[in-house]
Amino acid sequence: MTAHESFDGRLDDDDYPAYTMGRAAAMLGTTQGFLRAIGEARLITPLRSEGGHRRYSRYQLRIAARARELVDQGTPVEAACRIVVLEDQLEEAQRINAEYRRTGGTPQPPTAV
Secondary structure (H helix, E strand, O other): OOHHHHHHHHHHOOOOOOEEHHHHHHHHOOOHHHHHHHHHOOOOOOEEOOOOOEEEOHHHHHHHHHHHHHHHOOOOHHHHHHHHHHHHHHHHHHHHHHHHHHOOOOOOOOOOO
């Protein structure tokens, strides 16, 4: 694998921490303080660079964007974070339910991570 191929793979990875706090805030149209607040509420945990700077993935930015939508509608940050977590848990439960129905009710062993 060449260095270029390795780099391209990271660009396609939703979990790769590619965005600085400033860039993430600009992309979301919010402040760095908002990103800190949802981090303190443990909605997302950015990775840290060797220098200690926060780095965000595309997946984390999508979650932050959903929290921002709720906050923009007047929901307090802590409540918005809880709502996003509950929405994520509901989506996962629905996915598991659909899989259970698809396999005819036969439990599938969890996949190793």
